[in-house]
Amino acid sequence: MHFIDECKISVVAGDGGDGSAAFRREAFVPRGGPAGGDGGDGGSVILVADAQLSTLEDQQYRKHYVAERGEPGSGADKYGKAGRETLVLVPAGTRIFDHETGALLGDLAVAGERFIAAQGGTGGRGNIHFATSTYQSPDKAETGTPGERRMLRLELVLLADVGLVGYPNVGKSTLLAASSRARPKIGNYPFTTLTPQLGLVGLPGGRSFVMADVPGLIEGASEGAGLGHRFLRHLDRTRVLIHLLEISGEPGRDPWRDYQTIRNELTRFSPQLAARPELVVLGKGDVTEVAEQHRHFSQQFSEHQIELHLISGVSGVGLRELYEKVWAEIAAHDKLTR
Numbered sequence: 380m381h382f383i384d385e386c387k388i389s390v391v392a393g394d395g396g397d398g399s400a401a402f403r404r405e406a407f408v409p410r411g412g413p414a415g416g417d418g419g420d421g422g423s424v425i426l427v428a429d430a431q432l433s434t435l436e437d438q439q440y441r442k443h444y445v446a447e448r449g450e451p452g453s454g455a456d457k458y459g460k461a462g463r464e465t466l467v468l469v470p471a472g473t474r475i476f477d478h479e480t481g482a483l484l485g486d487l488a489v490a491g492e493r494f495i496a497a498q499g500g501t502g503g504r505g506n507i508h509f510a511t512s513t514y515q516s517p518d519k520a521e522t523g524t525p526g527e528r529r530m531l532r533l534e535l536v537l538l539a540d541v542g543l544v545g546y547p548n549v550g551k552s553t554l555l556a557a558s559s560r561a562r563p564k565i566g567n568y569p570f571t572t573l574t575p576q577l578g579l580v581g582l583p584g585g586r587s588f589v590m591a592d593v594p595g596l597i598e599g600a601s602e603g604a605g606l607g608h609r610f611l612r613h614l615d616r617t618r619v620l621i622h623l624l625e626i627s628g629e630p631g632r633d634p635w636r637d638y639q640t641i642r643n644e645l646t647r648f649s650p651q652l653a654a655r656p657e658l659v660v661l662g663k664g665d666v667t668e669v670a671e672q673h674r675h676f677s678q679q680f681s682e683h684q685i686e687l688h689l690i691s692g693v694s695g696v697g698l699r700e701l702y703e704k705v706w707a708e709i710a711a712h713d714k715l716t717r
């Protein structure tokens with residue numbers, strides 16, 4: 380299961396500086412030899428894959444990248460200074476497309492790789508290059524060529540780090556919508572979500588992770604009840620699960636029973652998936668009755684050494700704390716596998 384982070388940027392390279400058509404000035408010589416230097420090359424805009432980055436977030440904010448132009452040449456054989464290049468840092472794995480034609484231009488798969496997004500113009504040659512034995516005083520010099528400019532689309536494929544599991548209607552999609560720019564369908568009935576949805580959840584300090592919302596599970600999903608359980612394969616590559624529970628009015632359900640039912644279904648699908656670190660959450664915490672009963676259920680879960688967090692996708696209560704715990708699990712996992 381993956382998620383495509385994408386953005387559009389414009390890149391404008393610097394123009395090359397013009398060459399100069401100056402002449403040497405010497406006392407008593409009306410016109411000395413040609414002395415106009417070359418213009419400097421314009422700077423290029425270069426995309427560089429950086430190991431520290433994991434999203435295209437910087438490019439969501441800054442969309443225009445311009446490199447410096449080359450300085451013109453001048454008299455006394457002076458060459459113009461080359462324009463400075465502009466580096467655009469992107470995460471490894473970024474693919475670069477021409478926005479107009481859709482053509483794939485580059486693929487920065489590995490950190491350190493570079494792609495010239497817009498080539499700087501070439502500086503024009505000054506008249507010092509144009510003198511010949513028969514043409515001693517050339518008054519022509521070249522103009523610099525313009526820098527390239529174009530619109531690019533950047534695309535980055537991200538894998539889901541976190542999976543949301545639970546009964547239908549517990550508020551999984553609401554939680555994803557509250558935490559990311561994803562806009563999954565939300566409805567007050569079971570099985571609103573039919574296909575997995577992904578969103579990028581941002582945390583302070585430039586941290587982020589991809590969260591996957593999948594359909595709800597019910598008892599017997601492994602035998603095909605409800606939407607079955609095959610969609611859980613989309614959580615194969617996740618590192619943490621958020622198990623969302625609610626206080627439901629349905630007969631035969633309560634958070635602890637629901638918890639065991641879903642755990643059982645997860646194990647039947649895949650013992651490896653069931654073994655992932657899991658954060659257990661009681662949702663809809665904005666409802667007074669839920670907030671009041673949280674202590675009671677929390678007590679019950681703690682008897683099984685499980686911490687029961689209280690959150691609400693509607694009011695946002697508890698989300699910050701929850702995502703810090705998610706982040707700690709992701710970081711611990713990264714440390715283990717590095």
Ligand SMILES: Nc1nc2c(ncn2[C@@H]2O[C@H](COP(=O)(O)OP(=O)(O)OP(=O)(O)O)[C@@H](O)[C@H]2O)c(=O)[nH]1
Pocket residue numbers: 546547548549550551552553554564565566567568569570571572573593594595662663664665666690691692693694
């Ligand atoms: N009060 C309150 N209602 C919520 C909250 N989260 C979800 N709901 C409501 O619960 C219902 C189900 O929400 P969804 O987000 O669609 O639930 P889901 O778990 O994605 O459901 P499925 O896709 O069917 O599995 C909707 O009517 C939501 O408005 C919450 O934090 N507080």
Ligand SMILES: [Mg+2]
Pocket residue numbers: 551552553563564565571572592593594
């Ligand atoms: Mg849903």
